[in-house]
Amino acid sequence: xxxxxxxxxxxxxxxxxxxxxxxxxxxxxxxxxxxxxxxxxxxxxxxxxxxxxxxxxxxxxxxxxxxxxxxxxxxxxxxxxxxxxxxxxxxxxxxxxxxxxxxxxxxxxxxxxxxxxxxxxxxxxxxxxxxxxxxxxxxxxxxxxxxxxxxxxxxxxxxxxxxxxxxxxxxxxxxxxxxxxxxxxxxxxxxxxxxxxxxxxxxxxxxxxxxxxxxxxxxxxxxxxxxxxxxxxxxxxxxxxxxxxxxxxxxxxxxxxxx
Numbered sequence: 659x660x661x662x663x664x665x666x667x668x669x670x671x672x673x674x675x676x677x678x679x680x681x682x683x684x685x686x687x688x689x690x691x692x693x694x695x696x697x698x699x700x701x702x703x704x705x706x707x708x709x710x711x712x713x714x715x716x717x718x719x720x721x722x723x724x725x726x727x728x729x730x731x732x733x734x735x736x737x738x739x740x741x742x743x744x745x746x747x748x749x750x751x752x753x754x755x756x757x758x759x760x761x762x763x764x765x766x767x768x769x770x771x772x773x774x775x776x777x778x779x780x781x782x783x784x785x786x787x788x789x790x791x792x793x794x795x796x797x798x799x800x801x802x803x804x805x806x807x808x809x810x811x812x813x814x815x816x817x818x819x820x821x822x823x824x825x826x827x828x829x830x831x832x833x834x835x836x837x838x839x840x841x842x843x844x845x846x847x848x849x850x851x852x853x854x855x856x857x858x859x860x861x862x863x864x865x866x867x868x869x870x871x872x873x874x875x876x877x878x879x880x881x882x883x884x885x886x887x888x889x890x891x892x893x894x895x896x897x898x899x900x901x902x903x904x905x906x907x908x909x910x911x912x913x914x915x916x917x
Contacts, residue, residue: 663894664691665896666691672892673725673779675707675720679888682885682889689889694716721738725775731786735786749807750783754859784806788836809823810851813907834847854874856884
């Protein structure tokens with residue numbers, strides 16, 4: 659019987675997993691049999707996510723972690739591995755927006771704040787994950803899946819969002835480099851690039867009549883994406899079904915980029 663999508667016995671960590679796309683992925687991973695660890699900065703949302711995920715009968719943990727802090731990430735990864743026993747999949751999903759009225763008016767503070775979370779946060783998270791997976795491979799237990807959540811902004815031109823788009827383009831490039839270096843340890847590294855997804859980050863756009871009239875009609879699927887639309891790709895990348903799939907970028911946008 660073909661069961662490569664069964665995640666029983668695997669442990670997945672999702673940063674920013676207490677809401678939005680992150681929770682959509684964490685929920686699917688738990689339903690597929692994985693034990694799940696969630697990192698987020700909002701403790702109330704963390705607790706709520708744990709309650710919802712535990713319904714699936716899996717081990718679930720949550721930690722308050724600001725991924726922009728190297729020391730917090732190092733400590734949290736160590737604590738998560740100790741609590742869960744291992745980590746097989748790490749999805750670096752935590753991110754923030756940060757635009758400006760125009761590029762010429764963008765401040766250094768906005769630039770650095772967005773890079774601290776969206777680029778350095780992914781770097782810290784996946785570097786610590788690699789340490790664990792490479793060490794495990796040295797003991798005869800090779801394998802693992804690393805996922806960086808980027809954005810269409812890293813592929814297209816996102817006006818007034820140069821800081822955000824720069825971080826997402828960096829994630830795409832970082833994941834390809836990680837994939838090449840760590841394939842020898844059985845570790846895969848791939849990116850996910852979401853399109854227009856209905857989350858807290860896009861709440862202003864969701865409430866904009868101009869956006870509804872001019873942008874969403876350009877999505878071939880004719881609707882906003884939903885967090886649960888990312889469950890399938892998360893399960894695939896965490897599973898043995900993707901054991902020879904690395905260095906790729908998965909565009910989940912309802913067809914927006916091709917239209």
